[in-house]
Amino acid sequence: xxxxxxxxxxxxxxxxxxxxxxxxxxxxxxxxxxxxxxxxxxxxxxxxxxxxxxxxxxxxxxxxxxxxxxxxxxxxxxxxxxxxxxxxxxxxxxxxxxxxxxxxxxxxxxxxxxxxxxxxxxxxxxxxxxxxxxxxxxxxxxxxxxxxxxxxxxxxxxxxxxxxxxxxxxxxxxxxxxxxxxxxxxxxxxxxxxxxxxxxxxxxxxxxxxxxxxxxxxxxxxxxxxxxxxxxxxxxxxxxxxxxxxxxxxxxxxxxxxxxxxxxxxxxxxxxxxxxxxxxxxxxxxxxxxxxxxxxxxxxxxxxxxxxxxxxxxxxxxxxxxxxxxxxxxxxxxxxxxxxxxxxxxxxxxxxxxxxxxxxxxxxxxxxxxxxxxxxxxxxxxxxxxxxxxxxxxxxxxxxxxxxxxxxxxxxxxxxxxxxxxx
Amino acid sequence: xxxxxxxxxxxxxxxxxxxxxxxxxxxxxxxxxxxxxxxxxxxxxxxxxxxxxxxxxxxxxxxxxxxxxxxxxxxxxxxxxxxxxxxxxxxxxxxxxxxxxxxxxxxxxxxxxxxxxxxxxxxxxxxxxxxxxxxxxxxxxxxxxxxxxxxx
Numbered sequence: 001x002x003x004x005x006x007x008x009x010x011x012x013x014x015x016x017x018x019x020x021x022x023x024x025x026x027x028x029x030x031x032x033x034x035x036x037x038x039x040x041x042x043x044x045x046x047x048x049x050x051x052x053x054x055x056x057x058x059x060x061x062x063x064x065x066x067x068x069x070x071x072x073x074x075x076x077x078x079x080x081x082x083x084x085x086x087x088x089x090x091x092x093x094x095x096x097x098x099x100x101x102x103x104x105x106x107x108x109x110x111x112x113x114x115x116x117x118x119x120x121x122x123x124x125x126x127x128x129x130x131x132x133x134x135x136x137x138x139x140x141x142x143x144x145x146x147x148x149x150x151x152x153x154x155x156x157x158x159x160x161x162x163x164x165x166x167x168x169x170x171x172x173x174x175x176x177x178x179x180x181x182x183x184x185x186x187x188x189x190x191x192x193x194x195x196x197x198x199x200x201x202x203x204x205x206x207x208x209x210x211x212x213x214x215x216x217x218x219x220x221x222x223x224x225x226x227x228x229x230x231x232x233x234x235x236x237x238x239x240x241x242x243x244x245x246x247x248x249x250x251x252x253x254x255x256x257x258x259x260x261x262x263x264x265x266x267x268x269x270x271x272x273x274x275x276x277x278x279x280x281x282x283x284x285x286x287x288x289x290x291x292x293x294x295x296x297x298x299x300x301x302x303x304x305x306x307x308x309x310x311x312x313x314x315x316x317x318x319x320x321x322x323x324x325x326x327x328x329x330x331x332x333x334x335x336x337x338x339x340x341x342x343x344x345x346x347x348x349x350x351x352x353x354x355x356x357x358x359x360x361x362x363x364x365x366x367x368x369x370x371x372x373x374x375x376x377x378x379x380x381x382x383x384x385x386x387x388x389x390x391x392x393x394x395x396x397x398x399x400x401x402x403x404x405x406x407x408x409x410x411x412x413x414x415x416x417x418x419x420x421x422x423x
Numbered sequence: 424x425x426x427x428x429x430x431x432x433x434x435x436x437x438x439x440x441x442x443x444x445x446x447x448x449x450x451x452x453x454x455x456x457x458x459x460x461x462x463x464x465x466x467x468x469x470x471x472x473x474x475x476x477x478x479x480x481x482x483x484x485x486x487x488x489x490x491x492x493x494x495x496x497x498x499x500x501x502x503x504x505x506x507x508x509x510x511x512x513x514x515x516x517x518x519x520x521x522x523x524x525x526x527x528x529x530x531x532x533x534x535x536x537x538x539x540x541x542x543x544x545x546x547x548x549x550x551x552x553x554x555x556x557x558x559x560x561x562x563x564x565x566x567x568x569x570x571x572x573x574x575x
Contacts, residue, residue: 335553340513344443370517
């Protein structure tokens with residue numbers, strides 16, 4: 001039976017799979033291999049999680065469990081979407097993910113690597129979401145243009161804006177209101193904290209104020225439960241975020257929110273503002289720097305350096321207390337030959353210093369050795385050996401002292417003497 | 424010939440100095456001949472491992488054909504070649520590897536790691552104050568030999 005033709009196509013050639021990161025000559029069959037499918041699944045899952053974080057942060061406004069990303073690599077189009085924190089760049093990312101090019105890239109990727117085409121929608125941002133986001137941005141912009149309005153609400157604790165020490169013109173206006181916490185009106189937003197802190201307070205931007213102050217009838221709040229505008233939640237880390245409140249403000253306030261909720265819906269801007277203000281206070285995002293918290297912007301040293309200082313201090317204490325650590329480690333005093341080692345070390349140091357050291361070793365020195373047929377202690381076996389050594393030496397000396405002379409018979413002696421006599 | 428990396432000792436005072444000056448480290452002394460195939464294999468393993476164990480052990484080779492070394496050959500009762508003897512602070516370390524002779528290692532090691540494991544076991548035992556340690560290697564990796572009784 002003739003051998004089966006080679007299964008591989010002779011003209012397949014080597015191809016490089018970007019997912020598996022290796023060359024293969026399997027052609028299209030490579031896509032159905034287990035490794036490739038696993039890697040494809042992992043890559044798509046990773047991108048989906050990043051996309052969902054971005055979507056949540058920018059569009060829905062809720063913070064993600066992970067810190068917001070500063071860049072996002074689109075593997076389908078091989079584009080690096082940088083500075084997701086900045087609203088202008090975010091828009092680039094959103095527009096890219098909603099663009100036709102990205103859609104094409106996704107389809108090509110899935111076609112090339114074998115993923116199902118039903119996954120396309122989960123790997124991009126839809127036009128509806130883009131539209132909602134654009135509406136939110138517009139509402140923010142229009143809200144920022146309006147003047148300041150009286151903000152009525154419960155008196156909140158003192159507000160500290162560590163980034164913006166200068167006060168704007170509106171500060172007086174705000175100060176006159178029942179909400180002294182709005183005295184600082186930063187032109188940019190200090191994002192509210194997600195977790196409550198020790199009374200730290202984040203000011204909201206004038207846009208927020210304006211947004212709340214204006215007739216909010218124009219706002220549509222598809223996600224909010226309290227009728228407040230949905231704005232993009234930028235990076236919670238930076239203070240440059242121009243975005244305003246996120247829906248998380250509305251969702252996560254807890255008991256304080258509950259108290260205000262009945263007053264808010266349909267009551268116009270003022271209760272909304274008060275609610276927002278209160279929301280602001282109750283939120284404390286872990287990622288936000290607010291109040292007395294030290295961070296890069298305040299010029300505080302990083303925690304690892306502080307930790308190092310602390311550790312070094314501790315080390316000093318520890319080293320004083322426990323001299324066994326570090327270079328001055330003490331060896332076990334019960335180790336084999338400890339006493340001998342200490343003595344020898346002292347002798348060597350004396351020799352190094354040039355001091356006279358009595359010669360302790362001679363040619364007959366032998367190390368401590370437990371013999372193969374050892375019957376007693378090692379010292380005894382050593383003594384036995386030295387005795388046998390001496391005996392051997394004596395025997396050898398005795399043998400050497402005997403001269404070996406040739407045998408000369410009497411006849412030879414007579415012959416030699418006669419020959420000498422004749423001479 | 425020996426190994427280029429390991430010192431070859433041919434005189435008794437050199438061996439004495441090496442044993443006495445190695446403090447708080449295992450001193451591995453190989454007795455053998457450079458021409459012997461098993462010695463060459465062992466020397467290769469010792470040379471390659473010497474750096475790895477340099478922090479807790481040092482290795483030296485002894486030429487058995489040297490005259491001055493004969494006293495050590497008698498003292499250590501070396502009959503089979505190669506023979507590796509271990510010292511710690513000038514005290515001889517024994518190892519129970521299941522062979523009749525616990526005072527030395529006869530033959531070569533199957534791999535570098537085996538040698539390192541043996542030296543490590545000796546070091547650990549010595550630091551605990553033990554003069555005899557158990558061999559960490561499995562029996563199949565320990566060379567077997569016959570030892571004749573001294574009066575036979």
